[in-house]
Amino acid sequence: MSTVTLPRWHWGDPSSPHRALIVHGLGSSAHSTWLxxxxxxxxxxxxxxxxxxxxxxxxxxxxxxxxxxxxDLLGTxxxxxxxxxxxxxxxxxxxxxAQAAGTDASFTERLVLLDPALVVDEPSRATVLAGQLxxxxxxxxASIAEQYPRWHPLDVExxxxxxxxxxxxxxxxxxxxxxxxxxTAFVPHxxxxxxxxxxxxxxxxxxxxxxxxxxxxxxxxLEHVVIAGAGHSLHRDDPEATxxxxxxxLRAGDTP
Numbered sequence: 242m243s244t245v246t247l248p249r250w251h252w253g254d255p256s257s258p259h260r261a262l263i264v265h266g267l268g269s270s271a272h273s274t275w276l277x278x279x280x281x282x283x284x285x286x287x288x289x290x291x292x293x294x295x296x297x298x299x300x301x302x303x304x305x306x307x308x309x310x311x312x313d314l315l316g317t318x319x320x321x322x323x324x325x326x327x328x329x330x331x332x333x334x335x336x337x338x339a340q341a342a343g344t345d346a347s348f349t350e351r352l353v354l355l356d357p358a359l360v361v362d363e364p365s366r367a368t369v370l371a372g373q374l375x376x377x378x379x380x381x382x383a384s385i386a387e388q389y390p391r392w393h394p395l396d397v398e399x400x401x402x403x404x405x406x407x408x409x410x411x412x413x414x415x416x417x418x419x420x421x422x423x424x425t426a427f428v429p430h431x432x433x434x435x436x437x438x439x440x441x442x443x444x445x446x447x448x449x450x451x452x453x454x455x456x457x458x459x460x461x462x463l464e465h466v467v468i469a470g471a472g473h474s475l476h477r478d479d480p481e482a483t484x485x486x487x488x489x490x491l492r493a494g495d496t497p
Contacts (some may be wrong), residue, residue: 243304243309245299248291249291250272253283253288262314263281264338266332267415269331269399270402274476275395293313295415327352327491329355330357332356351434351436352435366419374409376404380400385397385401428460436486437465441467442467444478
């Protein structure tokens, strides 16, 4: 397995002792995390977002398994050593972050998973792939704004930019290479307090139903909150509620 060095983008005071890593989902980029990264920076965190392999300005590669993405993330520790104070991962970024945390307890002190794609079956993978390729090939500001009328204009702009900046090969292989897409075996080994912020089951949530119940039962360190009315991109559908859930949980964890 060959790891790649992931480009980093930064918000906040780089000298802050509170260091957070933000990991985007499929077809997105570090830039698309701006609302989360800005909110963490405003709360005193040094927030770093990365482009995953094959996305944004990141190196292209021949393999795109979640194993590879998790290994790339494990190579991002600040200053080359020590744990991140917080890792936030969305969708496949959440799956890879969960695998990384379950592989190495020194990866992060706290973990937040935004509607993580921990398990994706074959029919769902086909749907995801079709949507990703359609966005890569034909998304426009007008089409994304029509599809997601609640999104901030910057999120619309960056969705188009990120979809086109991603390698089409990478988008396809991130789905096809993960024919056995299931990282739940790593969940019991996560040693960091973890919050799963899930989308609304009526709006396309991926962390839902029997899967959610099973995963939450695997590890007592996991907590769970649902953002009512928000779809899979919950940090763009309802950024205020998503950020509030994240910051409230962080503050509660800091209470003596």
